[in-house]
Amino acid sequence: MASFLCYLMSTRLLFLIPLLHAIGTNCFASRQPVLCHDDESSALLQFKQSFHWNLNSCFYPSDYPLKISSWKVEGVDTDCCSWDGVECNEETGHVIGLDLSSSCLYGSLLSNSSLFSLVHLQRLNLAYNDFNSSQIPSGFSRLSGLTYLNLSASLFSGQIPLNISVLSKLTSLDLSLNSGLHLRSLQGLVQNLTRLKDLSLGYVHVSSPVPEILGNLSCLRTLDLIDCGLHGEFPPGIFKLRKLQVLRVGYNPDLMGYLPEFYSSSLLKILSLWGTSFSGKLPDSIGNLNSLNTFDIANCNFSGHIPSSLGNLTQLTYLTLSNNSFVGQIPSSLSNLVSLIDLDFSYCQLSGLIPPSFGNLTHLTILNIRLSFIRSSNPSSLSWLGKLSKLTYLDLEGINLTMEIPSSFANLTQLSYLDMINTQLMGRIPSWLANLTQLTNLHLSFNKLQGSIPISISELKKLEQLNLYSNHLSGTVTLEMFINLKFLTSLLLSMNKISFLTKTSTNATQNKFEVLGLASCNLRNFPNFLRKQDQLQWLDLSNNNIRGQITKWVWSTSKETLMIVNFSHNFLTGFDQHVENFSWPQLQILDLRSNNLRALPLIPPPSTLVFLVADNMLRGEVSTMICKLSSLHSLDLSNNKFRGTLPHCLSNFSNSLSILNLQGNNFHGMIPQLCAKGSRMKMIDLSQNQFEGLLPRSLSNCKMLEILNLGSNQLNDVFPSWLGTLSELRVLILRRNGLYGVVGSPTTIFASPKLHILDLSSNKFTGKLPFEYFQSWKYMKKIDAGNFTYMMDFTSIFSSGYYVSQYYPYSMKVINKGREIMYSKIIEVFAAIDLSSNEFNGKISEFIGNLNGLQLLNLSNNNLTGHIPLSLGDLTTLESLDLSQNKLSRQIPWQLTQLTFLASFNVSHNQLTGLIPHGKQFDTFENFICWKFRIMWKSIIKEM
CATH class of the missing domain: 3.80.10.10 (Ribonuclease Inhibitor)
Known part of the structure; x- marks a missing residue:
């Protein structure tokens, strides 16, 4: 049996030998090279000649500019099927694939390009080239056999032609990373591309909803729609596509789902x-x-x-x-x-x-x-x-x-x-930090670290940024401590208790800083090593004891790079020579507040976003050249001696300006029309000047306005009820002007619902108290004792690896407890109404008790009558209540003794009768406060 099987197998093998020979001969014959077609070779060469290629068009150093340069008419490699990036069909010789990605091509791709005569193309990759912002030509529709098309990152622009949708065989389409491209209809593009497996449109401007039809693309594996301006509801059916592997729709802030x-x-x-x-x-x-x-x-x-x-x-x-x-x-x-x-x-x-x-x-x-x-x-x-x-x-x-x-961090040596x-x-900064030899960035700011900066910091040879801002560090620091840190470009030591010595050796000045923070470092002079700094972007020397004039070399420091300069809270007086212009063309933030400056160059450069020179001794008029600051965000000239009228061009940049603080100067004339439509203004403070005339009606355009202070001027107008349209308004101060007439009722449905500080004192307002307004001030009806944040504006500027946060706290002056108090910061929960020294009459409505977030209420020196409302006892957060100099009658309600925070209470010069309530908070008042009332009470008894 076994021998029979061996015989059978050997017979079959002999039979197969000639058959295998024949097959091998035929295979060898079929593998003979098939040359590419002359017309296609010619088309490729014409395509080559229509572009330039050079290193300047390369995206990456690894790009391959010689790929297309290997295509030749004569010589050994004349067969286009052997050219770099070209793929041919082995049987027909037709060009079916072309990969010229990262080939450093430069030029425009036109609809008559010879590329579109390669009608057998199935795969085409032109990614990472420079097509010079040309449009994607409609000629792609001629390549009906395309299954793969990649035009990503090739600097195409304009509208994507919808006739790409006729390429119904496409399984992969990548147009991503062309930020100049626009797509009129995403649905129109994909509706015929039912075979799509991969669709990438990232960073293309689509600006449309995501069509439901994408959920029907059953073959879809990759969907990339990053930063396309998409909006509306994302179709949940897309998540359920069975073959989907990659879904990227990030950075579409209006896309919901x-x-x-x-x-x-x-x-x-x-x-x-x-x-x-x-x-x-x-x-x-x-x-x-x-x-x-x-x-x-x-x-x-x-x-x-x-x-x-x-x-x-x-x-x-x-x-x-x-x-x-x-x-x-x-x-x-x-x-x-x-x-x-x-x-x-x-x-x-x-x-x-x-x-x-x-x-x-x-x-x-x-x-x-x-x-x-x-x-x-x-x-x-x-x-x-x-x-x-x-x-x-x-x-x-x-x-x-x-x-x-934690000492366990010492193990993190990478x-x-x-x-x-x-x-x-x-505690102290541990010396074992020196073990972390790979550190490039060390940020320990806003902590409670104590002691000196350890010398071991100098062993962190790769350190680029050292941030120790706002701690309790002490001791003496010299630049020599950082001499071994060859890569250190950012050093923030501000707001500690250290003393920075300015005398340094020549070797210690080799660092080229980009960020240098030495605020509150006991400096008495401008550090001399700054003379050799030419790459600074951010320089903070605030809160020191630098006195005298600003020398010429300081203005020349990092002349081409400085963006942020803070010399505030020193004792600077001026300049050692006449300076007409600032030297820093890239300047964005300039803070010179709280010095003794008497003069400044006319205006900072046009790049300036924040210009703060408050609390100096500056004089003169505001130059019309300020109108060149078209991107200005914050302008603070307060508490100086400026005079003259304001340039009318201030309204020209109200679309960028957020803070305008001119209080405490000698400006006069009419207030210009500050707010155009679309204004971004959040704070306007023109108080303590000599402005006159009408309130500018353009203020109603300041839809983002949070604080408006026009107090202590000579304005002559009726109550601006039209400000009720400002739904973000929180503080309105109009005191000490010549305003007159009846306040009346709200004329809009908004009536400033967020208003929680109102000061109309020392004007000539008449009529009833505006209780209808009281009903709309919802923020005065809130009690949020745990909110200790301050009202402020915030802007952030990116500089040298940091987001520099510029906080601007709102401020105001208010009469509180009989004294004018300056609030350099306004706590969010502070609520106050001051209607004193007007000609209001009538009764105090019980509605006043609904404003149970109030801390200050002053209705004194009016013609108010009737009794003190019992509902005042509901104002449980009230700290100061002044109803003096009116015609109030009856008794003081005992309910007021429940006001446990009440520290100041004045009802003198009224027609009150009865006994003064005793108990609880009233027993804590000093005798002289009640004594004023008792005298008035006794005089009434005698008259009876």
């Missing part, structure tokens, strides 16, 4: 929604996305708890949940995500402790936990961080640690970035 329920069959690997308006809760079923490796929902509107099921996604390498409204604790299940490389929880509302099991995440290189509700005073609670030895980036800003810098800003750190 929610996350649906997910099934374990989903193939999603990348889900990126950052910077959209997606909202709602994360579904528990998100744990079914077993293939997910990137989940980025930063800067969205998600809320609720972080589901513990996220811990099931063990393939995750990138998890960003920052800037959402998540609450509760961080789930310990996330410690299962052992593949994580990047984890970001920052700016959420999470609380509790960080699970120590996070020490399992040993592959983490980036960890960002900026969580202000996380608190810990036990260093051992952060010991797990010492296990993350691969960390290169650690940001703990805002966590309330109240401890010394760290290049460490941010522990505003974490309530205590």
Whole structure:
């Protein structure tokens, strides 16, 4: 039997030998090279000749400009199928693929280009070239066989031709990274492309809703619509596409949506929604996305708890949940995500402790936990961080640690970035920080660190940024301490208790600083080493004891680069020579407040955004050249000796100007029309000048206005009820003017609902108290004792790796407890009404008791009659009440004794009768306050 099988096999093998020979001969014959067609070779050469190629058109150093230059008419390589980037069909010789990506091409692609005669093309890649802002030509529609088209990052512009939609065989279309491109209709583009697997339009201006039709593209694997200006509701059906692996729709702030329920069959690997308006809760079923490796929902509107099921996604390498409204604790299940490389929880509302099991995440290189509700005073609670030895980036800003810098951090020897800003750190800066030899950025500002700066800092040879701003550090600091830090470009030592010595050796001045903060460093002179600094962008020497004149060389420091200059709160008097113009053409912030300056150059450069020179001795008129500052955001000339009229051109840049503070000068004349339509003005303070005439009606255009102070002028007008349209108005001060007439009733439905400080005192207003207005002031009806924030404007400027925050606190003067008090900061919850020294008459309505957020109420020196309302006892936050100099009668209500915060009470010079209430708060008043009342009360008794 076995021999029979061997015989049978050998017979078959002999039979196969000639057959195999024949097949091999035929295969060899079929593999003979097929040359490309002459017309296609000619078309490629014409395409080559229509472009330039040079290194200036290359996007990256690794780009390959010689790819197209290898195409030749004569020589060995005349067959276009052998040319770089060209692919031919092996059987027909037709060109079916062309890859000229990153070829440093430069020129315009036209509709008559020979490229479009290559009608057999199936794959075309022209990405990363420079097509000189030309339009995508309609000739692409002739390439009906295309399955792959990539024009990304090639500097195309204009409208995307919709006839691309006729390329019905396309499975991959990439037009991304062409910020000059526009698409009229996303639905019109894709409606015929039913075979699409990959669609990338990132950074193309689409500006339309996401069409439902995308949810019908059953083959879709990749959808990239980053920063397309999308709006409306995102179709939830797209999430359910069975083959979808990559979904990127980030940075479309007007795009709304929610996350649906997910099934374990989903193939999603990348889900990126950052910077959209997606909202709602994360579904528990998100744990079914077993293939997910990137989940980025930063800067969205998600809320609720972080589901513990996220811990099931063990393939995750990138998890960003920052800037959402998540609450509760961080789930310990996330410690299962052992593949994580990047984890970001920052700016959420999470609380509790960080699970120590996070020490399992040993592959983490980036960890960002900026969580202000996380608190810990036990260093051992952060010991797990010492296990993350691969960390290169650690940001703990805002966590309330109240401890010394944990010693476990000494194990993080790969760290290049460490941010522990505003974490309530205590103790000294440890010398073991020198172990972190890879550090380039060290940020420890806004803490309570004490002692001297350790010499060991000088061993951090790679350090580029050292930020120790606002601590309790002490001792003497010299520039020589940082002589070994060859890469140090940013040094912030401001607002400590250190003394910075300005005498330095020649070697110590080799650093080329970009950021230098030496505020409050006991400087008596401008540091001499600044003479050799020519790359500074931000220089802060404020709050020192620098006296005398500003020397010429200071104005020449970093002449071409300085953007932010702060010399405020010193004793500067002027300049050692006449200076007509500022020397810094890139200047954006100039702060010279609180000096003794008597003169300045005419105007800062046009780039200036913030110009602050308050509290000096400056004189003269405001030059019309100020109108050149077309981007000005803040202008503060207050408390100087300026005079003259205001330039009418101030309204020209009301679309950029947010702060205008001219109080405490000698300006006169009419107030110009400050606000054009679209004004961004938030604060206008023209108080304590000599302005006259009518209030400018253009103020009604200031829809963002929060504080308007025109007090202590000579204005002559009726009550500006038209200001009621300003729905953001919080402070209105018109005191000490010649305003007159009846205040009347609100003329709009808004009537400034956010108003909580009103001062109309010392005018000539008549009629009844404006109780109808009282009803619309909703913010005076709130009690939020826990809100101790201040009213201010905020702007942020990016400079040399920092966002420089410019806070401008609102200020005002108010009569409180009989004295004029300057509030350099206005707390958000402060509410006050001062209608004193007018000619108001009639009764005080019981409605006054609804304003239970009031702290100051002054109705004195009017003609008010009737009794003191019992409802005043409901003003539980009231601190000062003045009803004196009126015609009030009857008794003082005993309910006022319930006002436990009342510190000043004056009802003198009225017609009150009866006994003074005793008990509780009234028993705390000093005798002389009540004595005024008793005299008036006794005189009434005698008359009876």
